[in-house]
Amino acid sequence: MAHLRAPATRRERQREATYDEIVTVSARLLAEGGDLSLRAVAAGMGMTAPALYRYVANYQQLVDLVAFELDKAATADWAEAASRFPEDDPAARLTVACARFRQWALAKPREFALVFANPIAAADTERRELLTLATSGHYFTDLMWQIWELYQFPYPALDELDPAIRQAVLDPLIPAKSDHIPTEDRGLLWIYMRAWSALYGVVTLESTGHCDPRVIESGQLFRATILDWLEPLGLQHERARLTTILDEELARP
Amino acid sequence: MAHLRAPATRRERQREATYDEIVTVSARLLAEGGDLSLRAVAAGMGMTAPALYRYVANYQQLVDLVAFELDKAATADWAEAASRFPEDDPAARLTVACARFRQWALAKPREFALVFANPIAAADTERRELLTLATSGHYFTDLMWQIWELYQFPYPALDELDPAIRQAVLDPLIPAKSDHIPTEDRGLLWIYMRAWSALYGVVTLESTGHCDPRVIESGQLFRATILDWLEPLGLQHERARLTTILDEELARP
DNA sequence: GTTTACGGTTAACGGTGTAAACAGAACTGA
DNA sequence: TCAGTTCTGTTTACACCGTTAACCGTAAAC
Numbered sequence: 001m002a003h004l005r006a007p008a009t010r011r012e013r014q015r016e017a018t019y020d021e022i023v024t025v026s027a028r029l030l031a032e033g034g035d036l037s038l039r040a041v042a043a044g045m046g047m048t049a050p051a052l053y054r055y056v057a058n059y060q061q062l063v064d065l066v067a068f069e070l071d072k073a074a075t076a077d078w079a080e081a082a083s084r085f086p087e088d089d090p091a092a093r094l095t096v097a098c099a100r101f102r103q104w105a106l107a108k109p110r111e112f113a114l115v116f117a118n119p120i121a122a123a124d125t126e127r128r129e130l131l132t133l134a135t136s137g138h139y140f141t142d143l144m145w146q147i148w149e150l151y152q153f154p155y156p157a158l159d160e161l162d163p164a165i166r167q168a169v170l171d172p173l174i175p176a177k178s179d180h181i182p183t184e185d186r187g188l189l190w191i192y193m194r195a196w197s198a199l200y201g202v203v204t205l206e207s208t209g210h211c212d213p214r215v216i217e218s219g220q221l222f223r224a225t226i227l228d229w230l231e232p233l234g235l236q237h238e239r240a241r242l243t244t245i246l247d248e249e250l251a252r253p
Numbered sequence: 254m255a256h257l258r259a260p261a262t263r264r265e266r267q268r269e270a271t272y273d274e275i276v277t278v279s280a281r282l283l284a285e286g287g288d289l290s291l292r293a294v295a296a297g298m299g300m301t302a303p304a305l306y307r308y309v310a311n312y313q314q315l316v317d318l319v320a321f322e323l324d325k326a327a328t329a330d331w332a333e334a335a336s337r338f339p340e341d342d343p344a345a346r347l348t349v350a351c352a353r354f355r356q357w358a359l360a361k362p363r364e365f366a367l368v369f370a371n372p373i374a375a376a377d378t379e380r381r382e383l384l385t386l387a388t389s390g391h392y393f394t395d396l397m398w399q400i401w402e403l404y405q406f407p408y409p410a411l412d413e414l415d416p417a418i419r420q421a422v423l424d425p426l427i428p429a430k431s432d433h434i435p436t437e438d439r440g441l442l443w444i445y446m447r448a449w450s451a452l453y454g455v456v457t458l459e460s461t462g463h464c465d466p467r468v469i470e471s472g473q474l475f476r477a478t479i480l481d482w483l484e485p486l487g488l489q490h491e492r493a494r495l496t497t498i499l500d501e502e503l504a505r506p
Numbered sequence: 507g508t509t510t511a512c513g514g515t516t517a518a519c520g521g522t523g524t525a526a527a528c529a530g531a532a533c534t535g536a
Numbered sequence: 537t538c539a540g541t542t543c544t545g546t547t548t549a550c551a552c553c554g555t556t557a558a559c560c561g562t563a564a565a566c
Contacts, residue, residue, distance in 0.1 A: 201454015
């Protein structure tokens, strides 16, 4: 079964490898502080720039490809860090994941901007669809689903929701692991959207630097935002424990 | 008194006019969907690109100059819209201003990104200082101060605050009209930072398009975020009235 | 009225994304 | 095995970009 996804022909394998190299070279360039340019990427893999057009249609597609993979890799890191808590403790895992997400955004603001601050026009359906695949979104929604299963926090019924929101939670156009969520429970996604909006807000504010550096350094703005969301997620009783975990993560070097 | 700020010499007046033209031409370019480039701006005012270096040291300075003025102009617009409510009704004014801020961010995402999503390195003290002058920040903090004078909502005492935050509110490095706020009341700025973070979050999320278009179109995410902040600002009793105002603004064409 | 400083020019360098034409290697089918 | 096709890279070229250097007339200053 596994080898079904493995490319059959030699050429396809080669092509896949080239895509991988594009991503790794791009990631290296960004990590080294350089700009992400077609020419630089091509040069980094011993090619000329026009050759890259055999793999991406234009610069924006290169950016999207790299953004997708950066998101995937970063999410794997947060998940790995979160997995120091057992699977049946999604609240602790989410706490750690959020803190690591922020830490990543602060340590790699350029990468963060590429993935999360990259403007997407409403009309651009192609890029929108790519966006719905983002690994981080699936990871976070899944954690929130597990938290709900465990703590049964309240969420709006479908008929309480604004019609537009009802449509949006029934047929999500955002990165969300939602297939397994029963129709009547889709109000959960509204809670998710609101929570994600809050998380995204602080982290973007801090990552882009539109904020007092001392406030960023202290982590208090982020901390307060996270703590505000414990109650809506039914985690009041876990407050002390989760706060400890959060502060542990924030104190990380 | 007024003519004190007016440039004395003819040359200085000329120079000032050129700065104005740089800004207007830049704004026009952005509004027309073009990119903001030294060459395009220069061409737009009948000059060659190197001539602009008599006015700005580099491209980033041009961006900062334009960003500052865009922010100023946009703030004037929100303020004008908000002034349909009397001066002694800052709650209504803030409601309108927030809605107009969002509307501006959605209508002009490129301009919004320039002003509010432009990355600022922590080390770049020069750009940081320019940032503290942003008109919008001063306008919003002033409104919040007026709301506090009227409604006396609670705020943390200085010794309740994390040391880093205490320092930050005592000597703010953010755009805030704070000179007139007594030292013991500086905890107010912490409320401001948190509220601004929430507002900034939704608006950035929506403006950059990292959100379901239907959710953006409905305005519900923004609405919910604003309503969440009524209570912390002591506006519970005004809830019905302010919600009506907010919905009025959201329904605007 | 001479000198100085300002505000512009042109030319040039190295960088960007992208299109077109072309060449060779790798697969495909008879 | 050989011809034909497809895929992957090249070179060349174009139109932009930010930025520097050298140069020059004119307006202000002494």
